[in-house]
Amino acid sequence: MGLLQDLKERILIGDGAMGTLLYSYGIDRCFEELNVSKPEEIKRIHKAYVEAGADIIQTNTYGANFIKLSRYGLEDETKKINQEAVRIARASSDGAYVLGTMGGIRTFNKNAYSLEEIKRSFREQLYLLLHEEPDGLLLETYYDLEEAREVLKIARKETELPIMLNVSMHEQGVLQDGTPLWEALRSIADLGADIAGINCRLGPYHMIEALTEVPIFRDAYLSVYPNSSLPSLEEGRLVYDTDDAYFRESAVQFRTQGARIIGGCCGTTPNHIRAMAEAVRGLSPVTEKEVKIRREEEVISVSNERTEPGLNEIAAQKRSIIVELDPPKKLNFDKFLQAAAELKETGIEALTLADNSLATPRISNAACGSLLKERLDIRSLVHITCRDRNIIGLQSHLMGLDTLGLTDILAITGDPSKIGDFPGATSVYDLTSFDLIRLIKQFNEGISLSGKPLGKKTNFSVAGAFNPNVRHLDKAVKRLEKKIECGADYFVSQPVYSEQQLIDIHHETKHLKTPVYIGIMPLTSSRNAEFIHHEIPGIKLSDSIREKMALAGEDKRKQKAEGLAIAKSLLDTACELFNGIYLITPFLRSDLTSELAAYIKQKDEKRADVYLH
Structure with missing residues (x-):
């Protein structure tokens, strides 16, 4: 039975955070490179999640693309890192589904990388993962809906494997461009995502509230991977602190909201996954729900209208x-x-x-x-x-x-x-x-x-x-x-x-x-002219201008007169144009x-x- 066939009948449990556990072990470098240098560490974490009840595990490839690996000088290792990640996950899965993971690149800074650069990097990683034959793909932590839609179109064109795409919210119920969550997930499903959902940034409470506004789609399943909590900073380290009982209760509420895949993101551990697996074991999926209609906050028309033209x-x-x-x-x-x-x-x-x-x-x-x-x-x-x-x-x-x-x-x-x-x-x-x-x-x-x-x-x-x-x-x-x-x-x-x-x-x-x-x-003054000429990037004064200012010497009246004469000459031309x-x-x-x-x-x-x- 395949992943999508399984989802028709039951709720599946995803794994939790890979980086959180590696970070807790004192590892604070490129986590994806560990697929090559410390494969046993990665294998141990995969096994811990499977033993905790995860039906789905994701490869340790969230940032294993050219753009992100180049930050560590590892861009030439892209192929090997992705290959080993799938092989390690497969060897650790014990029957759990293995999804090839690819993370979003854009955050709030949309100009850091062009869309073409992102698509090129995505294609390379996609082909590498598909070559290793995972059970499906997981595209996660997409804050930018435009990026999410573009990479999904690429992936859907290249494979018939199940694709799960999880977007991330800055605020409950909306993406960073103001798109309501339900609308974003609907558009993702329309583009061919088999599973559409949310992950990262927010904990269970806000994700549950956000999902009350999302209907149960007939052509795509719903997934949810919350953070364990909001992090605190202790002695320079990010710390997440949420007990397992809270996640047990949250899993039941996620199921009520129609989630078919429930996993964890930042701060979650095998204990969180175990608690959620126990909470929904034996429960059938919800197929009907009452959707909460969002009441948009009133946007008042401009109160301080301009009294002058721009x-x-x-x-x-x-x-x-x-x-x-x-x-x-x-x-x-x-x-x-x-x-x-x-x-x-x-x-x-x-x-x-x-x-x-x-x-x-x-x-x-x-x-x-x-x-x-x-x-x-x-x-x-x-x-x-x-x-x-x-x-x-x-x-x-x-x-x-x-x-x-x-x-x-x-x-x-x-x-x-x-x-x-x-x-x-x-x-x-x-x-x-x-x-x-x-x-x-x-x-x-x-x-x-x-x-x-x-x-x-x-x-x-x-x-x-x-x-x-x-x-x-x-x-x-x-x-x-x-x-x-x-x-x-x-x-x-x-x-x-x-x-x-x-x-x-x-x-x-x-x-x-x-x-x-x-x-x-x-x-x-002449010194002012020389400073601008020699030390201000891109500005070069003509020899005649510098000579005129030099001839003014230290006489402040002559300096002022010459500086103004030069400026007025420039203004004669500027005002015509x-x-x-x-x-x-x-x-x-x-x-x-x-x-x-x-x-x-x-x-x-x-x-x-x-x-x-």
Whole structure:
């Protein structure tokens, strides 16, 4: 009798965590490599689960694909690791079904690997496992539904063996893209999964609650592999702590919800599996159940509606000037407010507030933006880096910005921490700038990264960073196109110091419908010019510019005059080609950017007069 035939008549018990037991033995390295170096350890764990009552065991190949093995320098061992895994499991099975296991790769960072890379890696592992003739396949821990669907299509095309696919939820009842669990499982069944279910991340309680909303499908069986509990951190080690009796009770409830395969994920041991096997022994599968209808949390329409057009909308229609003013490094806020007030008088659209630029601690730009709004009625474009906050902090920060009514955001990766005041500090980079843009747009739909409703929709307008100071400008523009796909509304460029470069940028970006704010930053001295030329990646100043700044010597008035003259010359070209101008204030020298903003206004007024007459 085969696996699917068995499932028609009874509930089957899956095994528990492989990694948890290996970790408890003091092994903290690539678990899949142990198929080759310590096969007896793997065999012992398989046997322990079979003796505990597991009808199904999975091969120790969750991360045995090219992408994950390459993290350990083991990519050349992919074939041997997968081959040995199936052979070890088969030798240990004692009649239990052996499923070839393949784990998901994407988490919340969808850009870490392209879908094509994932599919290529999946195909290789799939062929290796199928060659060893397992009883079926287990695709597990898929947080990303798109990835799950794509690899399932590949597997279903290549084999008629039973396929079980388990997705993972960040939050009860929904996947991270907001798809309801029942809908995700239905789509998996429609694509040919014989068994559709859930595993990892959550313990029995939340999985049972989530399954109350999932119907019993007629064309696919339901599987569930919960974690033993939420983990705690004890002396630097993750520890799971749930007693066997709780799992015994949970198994009965899983059966009530229609589960045909019940196993365990992180933190589960043979004791948990034994308890569940004993609990459902002799019980027939449930074929009918009452499905709980989810009551969606009300998503309120945007409460803080914009009272002004987006910066992208302004730049699409007319001249728009934004000015960067770095938040202070010290707690004396008065000088910053004075500079902001001076810039406001020039009629700029907004102040852009960097997020600890050059990895140097500054007053929170959210606090600055809130005070500027309250005291000076100035609009702020708040930068957010991926460097300083994990996904928890990023979501909290976005919620805070929405609460403060700060709705203009520039999403950037952020300078690495090693260049700042604390070179030993950790750079987080949970998300890329592409992911952050996507997350912000997801907030605009009222959905958090975990897929749960936020209670209201935000109304963020999001800018992307543009670095034109690269060898191949066309590749930089390709990045812009990718950011547009993620949801970027407009772009803000790094400073440009060449009229010809401005012309080239216009030529390469004129097909984009999203506006570009061109960065212009006045030079303050010869040393400043030399630093930018030699130490800022990608920016090279012409010999003539460097010579002009050098001729100004140490005379501060000459330095200012020359720096402004160079910037105005650049603006003459930039204003002919772009509506959006981004003036970058060096060293809080608001007098420089104020004069440049006034210069742009005067140019536009003269042009308007000529046009009218």
